[in-house]
Amino acid sequence: xxxxxxxxxxxxxxxxxxxxxxxxxxxxxxxxxxxxxxxxxxxxxxxxxxxxxxxxxxxxxxxxxxxxxxxxxxxxxxxxxxxxxxxxxxxxxxxxxxxxxxxxxxxxxxxxxxxxxxxxxxxxxxxxxxxxxxxxxxxxxxxxxxxxxxxxxxxxxxxxxxxxxxxxxxxxxxxxxxxxxxxxxxxxxxxxxxxxxxxxxxxxxxxxxxxxxxxxxxxxxxxxxxxxxxxxxxxxxxxxxxxxxxxxxxxxxxxxxxxxxxxxxxxxxxxxxxxxxxxxxxxxxxxxxxxxxxxxxxx
Ligand SMILES: [Mn+2]
Numbered sequence: 518x519x520x521x522x523x524x525x526x527x528x529x530x531x532x533x534x535x536x537x538x539x540x541x542x543x544x545x546x547x548x549x550x551x552x553x554x555x556x557x558x559x560x561x562x563x564x565x566x567x568x569x570x571x572x573x574x575x576x577x578x579x580x581x582x583x584x585x586x587x588x589x590x591x592x593x594x595x596x597x598x599x600x601x602x603x604x605x606x607x608x609x610x611x612x613x614x615x616x617x618x619x620x621x622x623x624x625x626x627x628x629x630x631x632x633x634x635x636x637x638x639x640x641x642x643x644x645x646x647x648x649x650x651x652x653x654x655x656x657x658x659x660x661x662x663x664x665x666x667x668x669x670x671x672x673x674x675x676x677x678x679x680x681x682x683x684x685x686x687x688x689x690x691x692x693x694x695x696x697x698x699x700x701x702x703x704x705x706x707x708x709x710x711x712x713x714x715x716x717x718x719x720x721x722x723x724x725x726x727x728x729x730x731x732x733x734x735x736x737x738x739x740x741x742x743x744x745x746x747x748x749x750x751x752x753x754x755x756x757x758x759x760x761x762x763x764x765x766x767x768x769x770x771x772x773x774x775x776x777x778x779x780x781x782x783x784x785x786x787x788x789x790x791x792x793x794x795x796x797x798x799x800x801x802x803x804x805x806x807x808x809x810x811x812x813x814x815x816x
Contacts, residue, residue: 518616519543519593522567526592528808529571530585540589542811543622547610549598549629552669556757558791563595563627565792566807569800577812579774584812588623603632603668610636618644618784623815625807628788630757631658632668634742635676641740641784642680648783649685649736650677651776653747653769655760657691657709659698670789675701683707687734689727689772690715690747690764708734712762728772732779739776741785741810745803755799756789766802770809777813785810 519537526535527544537543546563553559575583584590596613598606610626614637617624626637631654642648652658652674659678663671678686683705692712702709710720710731720730746756749763776782787810790803 522592522594525567525571527567527570527590528573528575528585530590534585534589535591536589537591540591541623542584542588542590542815543617543624544590544592544807545613545617545624545626546593546595547598547626547629547633548595549606549610549633551603552630552632552664552666552671553757554664554669554671556791559628559630559757559789560599561792562629562788562790562803565790565800566627566787566804567592569797570804570807572801573804573808577808580812582812584815588815590811607632607636607668611640614640615643623811624784625811626784626786626788627807628786628790631670631673631742631744631788634786634788635673635680637784637786638677638740638742639680645738645740645783647736647738648681649687649739650681651731651735651739651741652686652688652744653690653742653764654688654744655690655692655712655746655763656744656758657688657694657698657702659701659707660695661697678705678707685736687731689731692762693758693760712764716762726768726771728768728775731772732775735776735780737781739780739782741773741776741782743785743787743806743810744789745787745799745806746789748802752802753790753799755791755793755796757791773810774813782814785814
């Protein structure tokens with residue numbers, strides 16, 4: 518039922534540490550792309566991350582671990598979603614994640630456009646009743662629908678807020694939204710750390726930093742959705758809608774590490790990488806981000 522990649526899998530791991538049965542961590546590539554609003558190419562994101570991951574070191578100098586040897590990391594064959602109706606594709610994603618959770622895997626989903634997160638969160642929310650969702654993103658993605666499509670990537674968090682209480686959503690790095698979204702945030706108690714407010718020190722009480730403010734608002738079980746456009750375009754220019762004034766690498770990883778130390782992160786995704794031919798640093802950065810998440814979140 519679960520076909521895995523034995524070559525060119527995540528980190529390019531040999532069979533001994535990448536079999537499905539013996540691996541605690543499962544990489545789930547979902548090359549889903551429907552509702553492009555500006556730049557295209559997110560369907561190529563998972564492949565680019567897997568390819569670049571061959572250049573990521575097995576050893577993590579920060580945690581001192583070789584996590585693939587400890588836990589095993591298996592990579593599924595990319596889910597076939599091309600040509601399916603969007604509801605059919607989204608159901609298929611949810612069913613697959615549910616089956617992986619049934620087998621007690623730590624699931625890392627690679628997009629694809631952000632829309633897929635609603636299906637993944639639906640599966641997680643079934644099993645984890647006090648789930649919080651942490652969203653790193655430039656956009657709040659809270660439009661009720663966008664361009665007539667309620668399954669647009671610009672509406673994915675509106676769908677997530679139909680699955681769980683909006684007060685369980687914490688957004689970080691937001692710097693592009695419409696008035697409807699700003700109103701939704703205020704009226705429904707979403708916690709939003711806007712990029713300009715992070716920079717101005719609104720959440721900072723010396724010597725604590727903005728990440729502590731966010732952590733205080735997150736329940737013990739958390740799902741992390743990471744839209745790569747949350748990072749500054751100087752780090753990840755390869756995304757459909759890059760926005761200036763983004764998060765930087767060190768502060769983002771510090772937040773993720775604290776998240777792993779203080780909460781139980783039950784799953785995560787990295788979405789919206791749209792590779793640029795001939796520019797490989799964004800692909801490698803995204804692959805390294807995935808590796809760091811596994812190091813921080815999986816004990
Ligand atoms: Mn997004």
